[in-house]
Amino acid sequence: MSLEALRPTPLVEQAAERLREQITEGRWPVGTKLPGETSLAKALGVGRSTVREALRALAGAGLVRARQGAGVFVVATGPREDLADQLRRAAVTDVYEVRMLLEVEAAQLAARRRTEEDVAAVRAALDRRRAAADGDNAGFVDADIALHAAVVDAAHNPVLTRLFTEFAPLLRQGLIDLLDLLRLRSDDPNHGDDSHAALVDAVVRGDAEEAGRVLREELERTLARLHAV
Template structure:
């Protein structure tokens, strides 16, 4: 990632902002290791202490995770998302319950407010997701499944709801991956009914479809 050489004032804040931008913009992806300390020093034209302080600040904010002997990895794309990940912990049921609260109303509003362009995007995302799952390319399928759910909420055209849900991006993907890994049959979950309801502007059905498969996953966890 090309990083601009910083000015000599406010070096730590500048480095933090550049690193935050690299994370938020997807240049450094969640789960990936960021450049090493010497690489960052050379790219930014600052000292090691400045880089270390910036990394420390972003780690405290939840965006980065320092693994001794292994490097520094991207943990979340924003402070909000990092906080959510810390709160969510390893309780998959909690994550699914929060997803249900947001996704049911998101789907209801998507059916009411979606545009033709929204519908095209949802159709393409779901088609790619289904192809990946049929091919047992679960890693790609999980990414596309999460992207589909995020797009559904975005199609609600409620900016606040979409922003709140976008903060859950990492744990949405993690929860999808967890359910697929734990029970491969969950890869066969059909979201076609949800897409049809949104296409037909059937808000009640869209809400029921969005909540139905999550209810099944939650029930399965509670039964274990």
């Protein structure tokens, strides 16, 4: 094993990076059992506690895994990607298909679970969307996404809210590009107002079936336009 002694600080970060290099450069292939903490500490010129923390960092990145009583093994040669990284590389149509699955369910839950505060929030978001019709496409899309976010929030499921938050940045640019390319607001600055008003009405009335139906049809129309571009 060829490992140089480390500089004094920051030791854990340096140790993790040096060990990561051994893995990503193929010196320790997948399935390899890493040397023990004592051996790694001696090679790196640090204490065992530093090595232990570095290995935890590599485990968090999905590169290694500890097996009870057996040691630490390499399980991947590249860091595990989080959802945000995957979404940044995904096609907007693929993200939109997942958005449909997520939001239709969220709208149905919102209709069942909405509180008075949620009702006020979705109504206010619809008003802001209408007000944004006088502005540019970016502002209109921001108001549109904010309305959808208010509906998702009304579902009172933090996982759904987190997922929508992850989707929103990619959706935003895709929708702006779509409006710019197809000039959908040229004749109708408040494009989609009827369907969004119907969605808000269904959520406010507590009609879960109607909320899901209205939103599904709206999202399917937009997805069809995205596929056609």
